[in-house]
Amino acid sequence: xxxxxxxxxxxxxxxxxxxxxxxxxxxxxxxxxxxxxxxxxxxxxxxxxxxxxxxxxxxxxxxxxxxxxxxxxxxxxxxxxxxxxxxxxxxxxxxxxxxxxxxxxxx
Amino acid sequence: xxxxxxxxxxxxxxxxxxxxxxxxxxxxxxxxxxxxxxxxxxxxxxxxxxxxxxxxxxxxxxxxxxxxxxxxxxxxxxxxxxxxxxxxxxxxxxxxxxxxxxxxxxxxxxxxxxxxxxxxxxxxxxxxxxxxxxxxxxxxxxxxxxxxxxxxxxxxxxxxxxxxxxxxxxxxxxxxxxxxxxxxxxxxxxxxxxxxxxxxxxxxxxxxxxxxxxxxxxxxxxxxxxxxxxxxxxxxxxxxxxxxxxxxxxxxxxxxxxxxxxxxxxxxxxxxxxxxxxxxxxxxxxxxxxxxxxxxxxxxxxxxxxxxxxxxxxxxxxxxxxxxxxxxxxxxxxxxxxxxxxxxxxxxxxxxxxxxxxxxxxxxxxxx
Numbered sequence: 114x115x116x117x118x119x120x121x122x123x124x125x126x127x128x129x130x131x132x133x134x135x136x137x138x139x140x141x142x143x144x145x146x147x148x149x150x151x152x153x154x155x156x157x158x159x160x161x162x163x164x165x166x167x168x169x170x171x172x173x174x175x176x177x178x179x180x181x182x183x184x185x186x187x188x189x190x191x192x193x194x195x196x197x198x199x200x201x202x203x204x205x206x207x208x209x210x211x212x213x214x215x216x217x218x219x220x
Numbered sequence: 221x222x223x224x225x226x227x228x229x230x231x232x233x234x235x236x237x238x239x240x241x242x243x244x245x246x247x248x249x250x251x252x253x254x255x256x257x258x259x260x261x262x263x264x265x266x267x268x269x270x271x272x273x274x275x276x277x278x279x280x281x282x283x284x285x286x287x288x289x290x291x292x293x294x295x296x297x298x299x300x301x302x303x304x305x306x307x308x309x310x311x312x313x314x315x316x317x318x319x320x321x322x323x324x325x326x327x328x329x330x331x332x333x334x335x336x337x338x339x340x341x342x343x344x345x346x347x348x349x350x351x352x353x354x355x356x357x358x359x360x361x362x363x364x365x366x367x368x369x370x371x372x373x374x375x376x377x378x379x380x381x382x383x384x385x386x387x388x389x390x391x392x393x394x395x396x397x398x399x400x401x402x403x404x405x406x407x408x409x410x411x412x413x414x415x416x417x418x419x420x421x422x423x424x425x426x427x428x429x430x431x432x433x434x435x436x437x438x439x440x441x442x443x444x445x446x447x448x449x450x451x452x453x454x455x456x457x458x459x460x461x462x463x464x465x466x467x468x469x470x471x472x473x474x475x476x477x478x479x480x481x482x483x484x485x486x487x488x489x490x491x492x493x494x495x496x497x498x499x500x501x502x503x504x505x506x507x508x509x510x511x512x513x514x515x516x517x518x519x520x521x522x523x524x525x526x527x528x529x530x531x532x533x534x535x536x537x538x539x540x541x542x543x544x545x546x547x548x549x550x551x552x553x554x555x556x557x558x559x560x561x562x563x564x565x566x567x568x569x570x571x572x573x574x575x576x577x578x579x580x581x582x583x584x585x586x587x588x
Contacts, residue, residue, distance in 0.1 A: 117341075140341045140453065165362075165459055167354040168407040174346055176355055176455055184455035186346040186355075197362075213344040 114207075116154070117141045121207035126157040128180050137181035159203045161215065166195050177201055177215050187213030221315045225432035225439035226586070228256035228425035229548040234389040234536035236330055239419035241273040244327040245282050248541070252323065252423035253286065256435045263431065266292040266313050266322030270306035271540035272299065272334025273327070282325055292319055299334050299575040300491065302326060303422070303543025304582040308445055310426050320428045321435075326545075327421035328538035335417055335539075337576055342455040350414065352454045352577040353492035354406040359459040360494050361408070363508070370512030372399035374493040375412045375533050377519040382530025384560040387545070389418045389536030413493040415532035422544040424551075438555045444476025444585030454577040462495075462578035465502040469572075469583050473504075476585035478568060480504035483585075485524075485553045485563040486570040487546035490531040499572050500526060503583075528553065528561040543573035547584065554588040 117140075120127045129141035133150030143152055157180050166175025166189055173189040187203075189195050201215035230251025232244055253259050267290045269278040279293035292313055296306040303326040310322035328334070336347045343351070360366045376396045382388040394402075394412055402412040425435070432439040446468035450456070457463075473479060480503055488503070490496035497511035505526075506514040518526060529535050529549040532542060550569035552558045567588055574581040 140339075165355050165359050167351075167358045167409075169354075169405070174351060174354075176459070183342075185342045185344060186351060186455065187344050210338075210347070211341055211344045 118207050121205045121211050124205060126159065126203060126205045127154040128157050128183070129154055137183060139183045157203065161201050161203055163189065163195050163197055163199045163201060165197065179203060185213050187215050189215045189217065191217035222317065223429040224311045224314045224426055224442050225429065225436070226424055226442070226547070226551045227427045227432055227436035227439050228252045229423070229551055230255055231387045231422045231545060231548060232420050233387050234418045234420035234538055236389055236416070236418050238330045241271060241275050241327050241329055242278070242281055244419060244421035245269060245278065245325045246285050248327070248421035248423040249282060249286055249323060249325045252425055256425055257437065258434055261286065261288045263321050264288045264290060264323050266290050266310060266319040268306045268310055268322060268324045269295045270302035270324065270326035270544065271295060271328060272297055272302060272332045273329060274333060298580065299337065300489070300539050301543055301573040301575040301580060301582045302540040304547065304571060304573040304584060307424060307426070307544065307547060307584070308447065308582060311442055311445065314426055314428050320431055322426045323423060324426065324544060325421065325423040326541035326543065328419060328540045330417055330419045332417065332539060337452065340453050342453045349491065350405050350409055353414065353494070354408045356459060356498070356577065357408040357492065357494040360497060363460045365509065366497065366512050368400055369396060370516060371413060371493040372396045373516050373519050374490060374496045375399045377515065378490060378527050378531040378534035381524055381528055381561065382534025385529040385535055388530050388534055389416065409492065415491050415537040418536035418538050420536060420538035420541050422541040422548055424544055424547060438588070440551045440554050440586050440588055442584055443587045444472040444478065446471030446475070446583045447581065449580040451579045452576060454579065457577055457579065460508065462498050462502045462574065462581065464578055464581035465499060465572060465574060465583070468581040469503050472583040472585050476587070478585060482568050483570045484566040484568050485528060485550060486526055486572065487529065487549050488526060488531065488572040489574045490527060490533050491537070493533065496526065496531065498578070503570070503572060524561060525563055528558065528563060543571065543582065546571045546573060550586050554586055
């Protein structure tokens with residue numbers, strides 16, 4: 114497992130950024146895509162906004178933008194239909210693959 | 221630089237049943253060889269295979285089974301656009317003079333590993349294409365007020381057109397109502413809005429200008445090529461755009477010295493209904509907000525200029541073979557050999573093939 118996956122397994126989404134040019138590197142990598150400098154980690158704020166969503170059976174899923182423009186797909190929990198731009202809280206885990214879950218805040 | 225022509229084509233019927241990739245490749249390649257005048261295996265100095273299959277050394281295996289000992293032989297994988305990527309690679313070999321005549325064969329079994337891109341960590345648990353298909357559809361509906369009926373027309377049109385394609389996996393007509401009431405996959409996708417992964421194979425033979433007339437009475441010329449890869453991760457897309465298609469189209473039009481209005485017939489990559497609407501907009505044939513109306517008009521007037529063989533939705537989607545079958549359709553159209561599917565007086569045709577939610581696009585312009 115990679116460091117990113119190990120951290121997901123512990124419920125932590127680590128953001129990868131370049132020490133030299135400060136760009137966010139997604140998907141995470143030890144070397145910056147732009148300047149090829151070394152990268153480091155910092156924990157996500159675990160907050161995001163809904164960019165787009167749909168629903169399969171009773172589960173909402175969608176694209177959510179978290180820290181520094183990183184966009185990921187996950188399930189969205191909400192007591193009413195989600196809305197574009199709504200703020201969500203993120204929970205993560207890892208079992209063979211990443212799992213991202215979002216809960217609409219101020220439900 | 222040599223001009224490059226399509227001089228031979230061959231296909232197998234697409235099927236929902238699984239198939240052996242080596243046998244599928246042989247079947248379409250054998251059909252292709254038999255379509256060529258004065259065929260001599262000694263003239264084929266390149267054999268390229270397009271597939272997502274995990275079998276190894278397929279270029280050499282296909283060469284041996286066909287009795288060819290080429291100079292250049294290898295496989296090419298680029299998910300759903302493996303086929304056009306192989307054709308464009310063969311074009312480059314011939315135009316550079318490294319090769320004179322290249323056989324390109326694409327094949328897939330129905331249970332191929334090319335449907336899921338495991339590397340893309342941004343998809344989380346939502347790896348299957350239906351999820352990005354749903355998100356793109358929802359976004360199109362939201363931004364451009366596209367209706368469910370307009371989306372269903374894409375599928376109804378392509379199923380109808382596939383009825384006259386003997387190689388399509390299904391020859392069943394579907395009404396707009398049947399599409400709209402078909403099994404719901406998500407809130408934004410019905411099963412008949414989705415192309416189906418299936419088994420099948422298609423092959424094409426390219427030749428240099430010097431060789432073309434020897435092997436075909438009606439060589440079809442590749443006059444424009446454009447390719448662009450913007451990312452591999454789905455979530456790096458701007459949801460209402462297919463930027464890779466727009467950039468690739470600009471390159472292809474410039475090379476062919478044409479504009480979108482000059483295209484008589486096109487095969488576009490309708491992985492899902494919404495993809496056809498997005499493609500025709502990015503190709504400059506219409507605008508996003510009028511794309512539904514554009515397709516409705518085609519359907520109502522029985523104009524087959526977009527996806528005459530039924531597209532991916534109507535014909536099926538054996539990933540590595542898809543781009544080659546699209547190219548064969550446009551070749552046949554420009555040769556006037558498409559029978560019931562024929563677009564009258566077609567002189568310029570376009571192929572649009574893309575991968576992984578449009579993160580990569582390949583476009584070719586063909587002329588007779």
